[in-house]
Amino acid sequence: MAFDFEAGEVILIDKPLEWTSFDVVKKIRNAIRLKKIGHAGTLDPLATGLLILCTGKKTKSIETYQAQEKEYTGTFVIGATTPSFDLETEVVITGDWTSVGEAAIYATAIAMTGKQEQIPPMYSAVRVDGVRLYKLARKGEEVEIKARPIEIIKFEITQIKLPAVEFRIKCSKGTYIRSIARDFGDALNVGAYLSSLRRTKIGDFDVKDAYSVNDFIGLVKN
Numbered sequence: 735m736a737f738d739f740e741a742g743e744v745i746l747i748d749k750p751l752e753w754t755s756f757d758v759v760k761k762i763r764n765a766i767r768l769k770k771i772g773h774a775g776t777l778d779p780l781a782t783g784l785l786i787l788c789t790g791k792k793t794k795s796i797e798t799y800q801a802q803e804k805e806y807t808g809t810f811v812i813g814a815t816t817p818s819f820d821l822e823t824e825v826v827i828t829g830d831w832t833s834v835g836e837a838a839i840y841a842t843a844i845a846m847t848g849k850q851e852q853i854p855p856m857y858s859a860v861r862v863d864g865v866r867l868y869k870l871a872r873k874g875e876e877v878e879i880k881a882r883p884i885e886i887i888k889f890e891i892t893q894i895k896l897p898a899v900e901f902r903i904k905c906s907k908g909t910y911i912r913s914i915a916r917d918f919g920d921a922l923n924v925g926a927y928l929s930s931l932r933r934t935k936i937g938d939f940d941v942k943d944a945y946s947v948n949d950f951i952g953l954v955k956n
Contacts, residue, residue: 737954739768742792744799746944749777749785749933758785758947765951774799775936778912780820781808783933784941801907802937803887808930810899810915812839815925819855819912829924831897839899842921843889846914851881855912884909898929 737743749758755776763771766789774786774796783806786799813831817823856879888904899918903911912928919926934941945953 737766739766739789740770740791742788742790744792744795745787745789745950746939746941747785747787747950748941748944748946749782750947751782752779753947754779755785759787761947762787762950765954772796775804775907775933777933778820778822778931780822781931781933783931784936784939784944785933786936786939799936799939803904803906803935804909804933805902805904805935806911807892807902807932807934808900808911808928810901810918810926811897811929812899812919812922812926813897813924814927815916815919816927817856819916820928820931825927828919829922831924834896834922834924836894838922839894840891842918843891843901845921846917847886847889849883849885852884852910852913852917853879853881854910855916882908886914889914899926904935 745762747758747762749755755773759771759773763769768789770793771787771789772793774788777783777785788796788799812834813829814825814827816825856876885906886903886909887906888902890902891899892902893900903909903914905911911931915926915928932941
């Protein structure tokens, strides 16, 4: 397959678990030997799934791709939480999940659908006074975080195996699924955290059409 990375390519990568989005960019940059490459929409290290990379002149389109709706699948665990709202930090038991019925879980997902104000996680790349929040969090510092407008377009509960609740969410740019986990647990009065996350779609792009990092590098070298 012929690529013209300088003229511009849009590359779909299925990000591996525990890799940062920058890890993927760095690996692909070294393979294609081109500095002008970036990604459209960061994925946390503990998330997998669709990452859009743009090279050359296509880097001008990054903001367009970032603005598109995203779709995720994953799992919340209710009855506990963590400071980061995922498994990056230690789990703390916060409530009795056996008191939560399935009807309440479905009703909460419906209630959380729509336009709203969301507070980003303290463990995030959001800047406050020029400093990334996660850096402040790791120092044990707390700051006021302003809510941001987002939209949860679709919130589907796909399976319940308590305390695990599997979901599919379609949402706007800037939505933190970890914050949805926090708010979901708060609404159920038992707490919750995100135990797994996979981004399946960005606009019309689907992870089913994405390359693994190694497969893409193999294409480039052949």
